[in-house]
Amino acid sequence: MPNTITENLRALEDKLYACRYAQAIMSYDEATAAPARSEDGRAKAAEVLSRISFDALVNPETESLLQEAAAAAPDETTAAEVRELRRQYDEIARIPADEYAAFTGLVQQAVPAWGRAKRSDDFDAFAPYLEKIVEARRRQAGYFAPDKDPYEAWLDRYERGLTIAQCDEFFAALRAEILPLLKEIQTRGKPVRTDFLDRDWPLEGQKELARRVMDLWGLDPDHCVLDESEHPFTEGFWHGDVRITTHYMPRDVLSSLYSVAHEGGHALYELHVDPVYDFTVLGGGATMGLHESQSRLFENMVGRSRAFIRWLWPVLRELYPSQTADFTEEELYRAANRAEASLIRTEADELTYALHIMVRYELEKALLQGTLAVRDLPEAWNAKYKEYLGVEVPDNAHGVLQDIHWAGGDMGYFPSYALGSAYAAQAWDDITARLGQGVLEAHIEQGDLSPLKDALRDRLWKYGNSREPAELVRSLCGGAFDPSHYTGYLRRKYTDLYAL
Numbered sequence: 073m074p075n076t077i078t079e080n081l082r083a084l085e086d087k088l089y090a091c092r093y094a095q096a097i098m099s100y101d102e103a104t105a106a107p108a109r110s111e112d113g114r115a116k117a118a119e120v121l122s123r124i125s126f127d128a129l130v131n132p133e134t135e136s137l138l139q140e141a142a143a144a145a146p147d148e149t150t151a152a153e154v155r156e157l158r159r160q161y162d163e164i165a166r167i168p169a170d171e172y173a174a175f176t177g178l179v180q181q182a183v184p185a186w187g188r189a190k191r192s193d194d195f196d197a198f199a200p201y202l203e204k205i206v207e208a209r210r211r212q213a214g215y216f217a218p219d220k221d222p223y224e225a226w227l228d229r230y231e232r233g234l235t236i237a238q239c240d241e242f243f244a245a246l247r248a249e250i251l252p253l254l255k256e257i258q259t260r261g262k263p264v265r266t267d268f269l270d271r272d273w274p275l276e277g278q279k280e281l282a283r284r285v286m287d288l289w290g291l292d293p294d295h296c297v298l299d300e301s302e303h304p305f306t307e308g309f310w311h312g313d314v315r316i317t318t319h320y321m322p323r324d325v326l327s328s329l330y331s332v333a334h335e336g337g338h339a340l341y342e343l344h345v346d347p348v349y350d351f352t353v354l355g356g357g358a359t360m361g362l363h364e365s366q367s368r369l370f371e372n373m374v375g376r377s378r379a380f381i382r383w384l385w386p387v388l389r390e391l392y393p394s395q396t397a398d399f400t401e402e403e404l405y406r407a408a409n410r411a412e413a414s415l416i417r418t419e420a421d422e423l424t425y426a427l428h429i430m431v432r433y434e435l436e437k438a439l440l441q442g443t444l445a446v447r448d449l450p451e452a453w454n455a456k457y458k459e460y461l462g463v464e465v466p467d468n469a470h471g472v473l474q475d476i477h478w479a480g481g482d483m484g485y486f487p488s489y490a491l492g493s494a495y496a497a498q499a500w501d502d503i504t505a506r507l508g509q510g511v512l513e514a515h516i517e518q519g520d521l522s523p524l525k526d527a528l529r530d531r532l533w534k535y536g537n538s539r540e541p542a543e544l545v546r547s548l549c550g551g552a553f554d555p556s557h558y559t560g561y562l563r564r565k566y567t568d569l570y571a572l
């Protein structure tokens with residue numbers, strides 16, 4: 073490939089990287105350190121940066137550069153960079169510029185309107201914004217993929233290659249397994265003791281516990297730091313700088329612990345991407361579903377396993393001798409894994425979480441396909457919560473208004489959350505089958521996660537965003553995706569836990 077093409081690609085990616093880096097620092101700062109009323113100056117800077125990256129990407133020179141590079145027999149990595157740049161280019165350039173700007177403006181109004189509507193439990197005040205968002209997303213789907221179902225076009229934007237047929241099959245499998253399992257737990261499950269979770273757990277101990285978990289995960293403090301924010305999240309800048317956050321609850325020791333476990337999984341993925349992809353569009357994790365597979369694997373498969381609780385128990389006894397005097401290691405294991413039908417997705421347990429996602433999947437699909445009107449959404453929401461989780465939704469604030477996603481324009485994003493858990497369960501089964509039954513657990517109990525991390529690095533982490541997501545899913549799972557690993561895992565775990 074001619075040197076000039078390589079140099080021009082490098083210059084373009086450097087500029088895009090610098091803008092991404094600055095924007096990421098700004099949003100990290102906003103969530104962790106910035107004063108409450110500092111948004112105006114940040115919004116100004118964000119606007120300028122997004123204009124710079126838009127102008128760098130969308131122009132006739134970039135268009136011809138991408139064409140020339142694709143035609144010049146690039147090596148494998150450059151071909152992947154060109155493919156990813158082309159995808160980002162199309163994502164922006166296919167929407168007419170005035171419509172793109174109008175949509176950005178709509179979302180900027182819709183998010184605060186959603187916040188007000190949620191606080192005052194007033195769905196009608198938010199409905200006009202949501203109607204416009206649904207309409208815009210249906211129209212935009214036509215620009216990306218005129219022949220596709222509009223919902224499928226959006227699924228593909230978030231989880232490249234994912235289809236409605238795959239999602240339908242996936243959620244049908246979950247429904248068939250989880251609904252009866254939850255019924256069994258509710259009707260004849262052995263009760264789980266949780267009273268000891270709600271007591272004073274001073275924060276010094278929780279902070280030390282977070283440090284020990286990060287140490288067990290192998291998060292090098294020279295490359296990964298922990299901060300505090302309202303909602304825990306992970307921000308990766310390059311393979312040498314990843315930040316995670318948690319939120320400490322003075323009367324709940326498990327909340328922050330499992331946030332650190334979850335975000336730590338995201339961080340491990342980002343930290344182990346092959347350094348050759350640094351500063352390019354191939355750095356960082358590939359899709360949201362793959363990212364969630366790693367966070368859920370470390371939160372649930374590792375963090376809620378008997379092996380991890382065996383490691384945790386003496387640590388908790390040491391940090392909190394008086395708080396841990398009246399319960400046992402087995403009671404802690406059961407409490408950390410209890411399953412309860414509830415109203416709020418972000419507080420849901422491992423078993424019922426997928427049901428919350430299924431409600432959103434079915435509703436957002438119907439909205440984009442035009443078979444459900446926004447004004448009928450609350451009623452449809454409440455009916456599904458009754459059907460799947462058996463709970464009555466008392467008001468829209470605890471129902472259809474609980475998530476920010478739709479206000480932010482994200483429709484087609486929710487399935488990734490549930491898919492991630494299913495990828496994780498299959499990867500765990502396959503790694504176990506290769507290493508031998510009980511090998512991972514024996515290592516975790518001893519505080520050694522290296523066999524697991526080595527396998528995940530080889531199967532997924534090192535590739536960053538350099539491969540197609542479908543190929544990475546196969547590589548991670550050790551074969552074609554099969555949700556029965558996930559449903560089988562849930563069935564085994566909860567049958568044992570509740571003595572069914």
Ligand SMILES: [Zn+2]
Pocket residue numbers: 334338364367
């Ligand atoms: Zn996550």
